[in-house]
Amino acid sequence: TTKERVTNFNSRKFLISKQNKKKSLKQLPGLLLTGYNGTIFAYGQTGSGKTFTITGGAERFADRGIIPRILGYLFEQFQKDTNRVYTAHISYLEIYNENGYDLLNPRHEASKLEDLPKVTLMEDTDQIVHLKNLSLHQASSQEEALNLLFLGDTNRMIAETPMNQASTRSHCIFTLHVCGREPGSTTLCRSKLHLVDLAGSERVSKTGVGGILLTEAKYINLSLHYLEQVIIALSEKNRSHVPYRNSMMTSVLRDSLGGNCMTTMIATLAVDKRNIDESISTCRFAQRVALIKNEAILNEEVDPRLVIVRLKKEIQQLRDELALVTGQPRTEDLDAVELQQLEEMVRGYVEDADADASLEVGADMRKIHHCFSLLKRHIRQGRASSGGSERENPSKNNDGPGSESDIQRLKELVQQRDNEISVLVSMLKKERKHVQDVGRQLQALTGERDEGLKADGERETVAGYDKESEWVPAQSRDHYVSSSSSFNGTNSASASATNGMRLVYGEKSTGRKEAFDIFRRDYADNITIEDNKYILKQRYAEAKALGETVNQARSKINLLKSNIDHRRMQRAAQGVSEGLPGVDESDPVEEDLRARIEGEKSSYKEAFTRLKVLKTEIEHLQHLLEKAKLKLQRDFDDWWAGEVARRAVSSQGNQARGAAIPSGSGGHPYNQSANRSSASSRFSSASSTLSVAPSASQHSSVARSIEAPGSTIPLTGDSKIDADILAFVQARQQLMHGKAQERR
Numbered sequence: 001t002t003k004e005r006v007t008n009f010n011s012r013k014f015l016i017s018k019q020n021k022k023k024s025l026k027q028l029p030g031l032l033l034t035g036y037n038g039t040i041f042a043y044g045q046t047g048s049g050k051t052f053t054i055t056g057g058a059e060r061f062a063d064r065g066i067i068p069r070i071l072g073y074l075f076e077q078f079q080k081d082t083n084r085v086y087t088a089h090i091s092y093l094e095i096y097n098e099n100g101y102d103l104l105n106p107r108h109e110a111s112k113l114e115d116l117p118k119v120t121l122m123e124d125t126d127q128i129v130h131l132k133n134l135s136l137h138q139a140s141s142q143e144e145a146l147n148l149l150f151l152g153d154t155n156r157m158i159a160e161t162p163m164n165q166a167s168t169r170s171h172c173i174f175t176l177h178v179c180g181r182e183p184g185s186t187t188l189c190r191s192k193l194h195l196v197d198l199a200g201s202e203r204v205s206k207t208g209v210g211g212i213l214l215t216e217a218k219y220i221n222l223s224l225h226y227l228e229q230v231i232i233a234l235s236e237k238n239r240s241h242v243p244y245r246n247s248m249m250t251s252v253l254r255d256s257l258g259g260n261c262m263t264t265m266i267a268t269l270a271v272d273k274r275n276i277d278e279s280i281s282t283c284r285f286a287q288r289v290a291l292i293k294n295e296a297i298l299n300e301e302v303d304p305r306l307v308i309v310r311l312k313k314e315i316q317q318l319r320d321e322l323a324l325v326t327g328q329p330r331t332e333d334l335d336a337v338e339l340q341q342l343e344e345m346v347r348g349y350v351e352d353a354d355a356d357a358s359l360e361v362g363a364d365m366r367k368i369h370h371c372f373s374l375l376k377r378h379i380r381q382g383r384a385s386s387g388g389s390e391r392e393n394p395s396k397n398n399d400g401p402g403s404e405s406d407i408q409r410l411k412e413l414v415q416q417r418d419n420e421i422s423v424l425v426s427m428l429k430k431e432r433k434h435v436q437d438v439g440r441q442l443q444a445l446t447g448e449r450d451e452g453l454k455a456d457g458e459r460e461t462v463a464g465y466d467k468e469s470e471w472v473p474a475q476s477r478d479h480y481v482s483s484s485s486s487f488n489g490t491n492s493a494s495a496s497a498t499n500g501m502r503l504v505y506g507e508k509s510t511g512r513k514e515a516f517d518i519f520r521r522d523y524a525d526n527i528t529i530e531d532n533k534y535i536l537k538q539r540y541a542e543a544k545a546l547g548e549t550v551n552q553a554r555s556k557i558n559l560l561k562s563n564i565d566h567r568r569m570q571r572a573a574q575g576v577s578e579g580l581p582g583v584d585e586s587d588p589v590e591e592d593l594r595a596r597i598e599g600e601k602s603s604y605k606e607a608f609t610r611l612k613v614l615k616t617e618i619e620h621l622q623h624l625l626e627k628a629k630l631k632l633q634r635d636f637d638d639w640w641a642g643e644v645a646r647r648a649v650s651s652q653g654n655q656a657r658g659a660a661i662p663s664g665s666g667g668h669p670y671n672q673s674a675n676r677s678s679a680s681s682r683f684s685s686a687s688s689t690l691s692v693a694p695s696a697s698q699h700s701s702v703a704r705s706i707e708a709p710g711s712t713i714p715l716t717g718d719s720k721i722d723a724d725i726l727a728f729v730q731a732r733q734q735l736m737h738g739k740a741q742e743r744r
């Protein structure tokens with residue numbers, strides 16, 4: 001029961017073993033920024049909370065895992081650190097049955113796992129492993145990075161089939177590649193952080209390290225066994241050979257396990273009594289991991305492109321100097337472009353007010369000569385316009401340019417212009433005030449809707465949520481896939497998913513929609529979906545209110561600022577007209593205005609900071625909601641497909657016997673949990689037998705409610721259309737039965 005589960009989870013404990021005792025789990029992301037590689041991997045039996053720890057829970061924002069938290073932290077640091085420029089790239093690899101798959105491949109959501117290009121290992125001469133077919137996506141913001149995580153997780157979920165319980169039997173490696181550089185420097189700091197969600201470990205401990213029994217081989221997660229072998233080899237002193245190459249996972253994590261990396265293992269335990277053996281085995285494994293000593297080094301490298309540019313410049317300088325020293329100056333004439341450049345440089349140099357400004361033309365005598373001649377020309381021109389005219393007009397009292405009458409006339413002209421300017425300024429102010437008033441009136445009329453959110457880019461997201469809150473099942477997976485397969489890696493995954501939902505809206509059949517409504521009503525996760533919708537609405541309302549607070553504070557600050565300006569002008573005018581002293585002294589009115597600005601500023605900051613946090617939370621909740629909806633959609637599709645197949649088989653049988661529509665039900669297999677193996681058994685029973693009676697494990701409210709229609713429905717003979725007709729009749733019956741029960 002839920003209560004038991006909660007109690008069990010509360011008693012879960014995490015054991016963290018560290019390579020370097022000084023470096024805690026919290027410090028790893030920080031070390032990533034300084035250029036060290038890091039790995040955090042979760043190890044434990046199925047259901048002990050590895051995915052919950054690494055990625056996060058599917059229900060609440062507070063349950064978000066290490067990956068979203070690290071992404072939040074890192075992007076915040078990128079912004080804070082003004083001394084460096086950072087770039088981040090993300091890859092997401094899934095290893096299933098020793099094959100690697102790119103979880104960020106856009107084809108992932110449209111194709112079966114087997115049809116996807118496999119990620120393969122390639123080793124260079126320095127034994128560094130490279131992964132072919134694994135895409136790397138740049139993430140320039142936390143939002144983009146979280147979208148990539150969401151996309152990968154969704155792809156992982158979609159690719160899950162009853163035969164492939166991916167979350168339990170596959171390993172996932174989310175890698176964050178960070179590159180930091182000081183502007184102008186040729187040195188780069190490259191580092192990567194692997195966040196690894198390993199497959200369930202239980203089989204390994206049961207098999208033992210010694211050998212794998214042939215009969216059990218297909219059930220055993222070989223790569224975890226090899227991981228254990230590598231760990232043992234690394235923890236034993238004097239072991240020269242470490243068998244990294246045995247599995248893809250150990251090859252990919254080679255650096256993390258015994259190389260240049262700070263590694264933290266999180267051992268997850270399900271501390272129920274019946275799991276005691278698994279728990280002990282996990283602790284032993286953690287103990288061995290703790291013995292491994294890694295030598296992490298700072299990953300600094302020089303960017304070859306920048307070095308080339310620098311070296312080319314240096315070579316040119318040296319060539320010029322050499323030519324100068326050896327007396328072999330270049331003889332060819334400067335071309336038009338060079339002459340133009342020199343002219344601009346000299347003009348800039350002459351006009352530069354800075355006395356220390358220098359003119360850099362390199363050690364090229366041709367250029368130096370040309371610069372001298374340009375400077376000479378400038379000087380002569382200057383003399384001609386000032387000194388020369390002085391010599392020609394030594395008397396200041398004559399009527400030529402510069403005479404007293406001339407100066408007087410110019411003064412009057414300046415005065416006249418000043419008057420014109422002040423008239424224009426006051427007109428401008430009036431106009432501006434008018435525009436502001438009109439703006440305010442307009443805002444009042446439109447109710448200032450969503451202004452705050454709009455300012456922070458929130459509006460679209462929340463509006464998107466509103467639009468999708470009413471949604472219906474897809475006709476088939478193909479529809480969903482085709483509509484969302486346009487994803488190119490950087491688009492919003494949630495947008496593509498919702499588009500998919502919306503696209504099929506117009507194509508729904510009534511029977512299918514009715515069936516979906518019933519299915520959704522009984523679906524166990526529906527409570528979570530509804531809860532999250534409710535929380536999301538609350539957050540949205542809070543964000544809207546905060547947005548308004550931010551806007552109000554902003555306009556109040558602007559108003560107070562203009563009051564201060566006004567006050568200052570008033571005081572200045574008073575000072576000039578009345579010749580009052582002390583205009584420079586502090587003004588209590590202005591002080592008061594300033595204090596009010598400070599007050600508004602702090603409420604603005606507070607609301608804005610909360611809005612930012614809220615934005616992350618809203619996005620996270622939207623992702624959770626999307627995932628839950630996708631899961632519901634997928635479960636419904638499976639159930640529906642099973643129903644249709646069974647009806648088709650039954651109706652064919654009945655038609656052959658000239659019978660009416662059969663009774664029976666497929667049940668609601670997902671009312672307890674998303675039991676995918678029961679889904680597969682439904683499929684097989686549908687194809688192998690005409691019996692449609694619900695099995696004991698499949699009973700549900702829907703299953704119990706089905707009765708024979710009691711009338712013969714004319715069928716078309718087309719199996720697909722007939723199946724749809726039958727499903728419609730059945731869904732309708734279920735609905736009516738449900739309503740009848742409700743009335744009772």
Ligand SMILES: Nc1ncnc2c1ncn2[C@@H]1O[C@H](COP(=O)(O)OP(=O)(O)OP(=O)(O)O)[C@@H](O)[C@H]1O
Nearest residue numbers: 009045046047048049050051052057167168199200
């Ligand atoms: N600390 C926890 N608090 C609440 N729920 C938890 C906690 N840890 C795990 N769970 C829940 O337990 C279930 C199983 O957890 P999770 O999927 O993380 O296990 P896992 O070790 O990754 O399993 P698998 O090996 O199958 O992938 C999930 O429903 C998860 O939400």
